[in-house]
Every structure is written in structure tokens, then in C-alpha cells.
Amino acid sequence: MPVSQSIRWQKSSYSDTGENCVEIGFAPRARAIRDTKLGEASPILHVSDRAFTEFVRHLVG
Numbered sequence: 001m002p003v004s005q006s007i008r009w010q011k012s013s014y015s016d017t018g019e020n021c022v023e024i025g026f027a028p029r030a031r032a033i034r035d036t037k038l039g040e041a042s043p044i045l046h047v048s049d050r051a052f053t054e055f056v057r058h059l060v061g
Helices: 036-041 049-060
Strands: 008-011 022-027 030-035 045-048
Touching: 030 036, 030 049, 045 049
Parallel strands: none
Antiparallel strands: 008 022, 022 030, 030 045
């Protein structure tokens, strides 16, 4: 089974019905990020929970 199939993916609620966004994947103690329009073919960026939390805090301000 590809790694991306074992991750629970979620697209932003702010995304339109198109596929021009990123998805966040939830895995144990980590987050994954991929390009929606590429789906299973998308490269996946894996980051720790802590790094993802800090990234979101920085975005929100």
C-alpha cells in the first residue's frame, strides 16, 4: 500500500470545488502535505507535529 493511502487527507474548507490547493495529511506524530491536483502522484512533504504547529502559528500571527 502506498504511504499516502495510510494517511488521512483533508483539504482546506476554504478551497473551492477545484483542485488548486494543498491537502494536509494526518499520521501518527506527523503531518504530511501534498498538492491536491497531483493526488497520489504528488510528492509528499512530511513534518513533525511541532514544526507544523509552529508553521500555522506563524501564518495566523
